[in-house]
Amino acid sequence: MTETTVKDHDEEQDEVQLGSLPDSIGFMLRMAQITAFQRLFESFESDTLKPGEFSTLWVISINPGIKQGLLAKTLQIKPAHMTKLLHRMVQAGYVRREVPADDRRSVLLFLTPDGRELVDRQREIFVDRNDGQGLGLTKAETAQLLRLLQKIAFQRMP
Amino acid sequence: MTETTVKDHDEEQDEVQLGSLPDSIGFMLRMAQITAFQRLFESFESDTLKPGEFSTLWVISINPGIKQGLLAKTLQIKPAHMTKLLHRMVQAGYVRREVPADDRRSVLLFLTPDGRELVDRQREIFVDRNDGQGLGLTKAETAQLLRLLQKIAFQRMP
């Protein structure tokens, strides 16, 4: 029940009361994500790839031949949206789709040489940017935060 | 550099490798937010209010007469979008707008009696849902997570 106040960044001294909103995990996840994305991805090949697109290419690069539906479920992207996102990636020449003979309903995904080169080129930048320093966190705080986020995202719920 | 594997929730035993993606704060913030929103807001008056709309009403309720631009900056909502969001809230009868005499460019915001009643009714549910238990976190973990998210979102950067 901390009463939190946000001071204006400029010269105004307006103070906005947030009440117990900063004690809400849902609200704070949203606020932190907006701040983090601004800081981490502002110069992250933004002309080429969106964060969602990069993680898609990344997962395909580690799991060549992954089925489209499993990829969507893993990244919590809706199947309908995954179709459109992948069409962009195929169009851009980063992804190749393949229909296997044993189940002709499904689609297997692979990176093209261009796609592999792009992921390799971005990999270092992506990992470096995400060590928490750019967000003002210490190494220990970063590790702590990652553990808690992983628990929320990957935990089996009863 | 933990190599993390996500097992399928169903009976399939496909395993998707994520490599060092779960060590990325940006990626994990996004994954945790999706999971948290699904669990916390699935029955949160979802027919009436979106999370973004609720936090807007909440901040107006604590700061009656707040200027629209300051509200948008506080919640990190783009001004163009704030205009549309507020039009919905005015249309729904929750918000009243007022142009002050001393600066007729600006707009001051107030809740209507209906809006105040709605926020009051949702307040308990919102706070209860956000204590971390619904996400499988202990009290201590919740406090720790909130502190780190607040540091990211509210910290002055050099």
Place this chain on the structure above:
DNA sequence: TATTGTTATACTCTATAACTATA
């Protein structure tokens, strides 16, 4: 001239449902 908010456009992503082609 600068600021506050609005309108307009385009695009990303979500949510849903209807549809196809396979199994």
Place this chain on the structure above:
DNA sequence: TATAGTTATAGAGTATAACAATA
């Protein structure tokens, strides 16, 4: 019948720029 993916539609949110009214 059920499953994998596609198409279509509607809405939320972002990004950007041009604009009107006011300071």
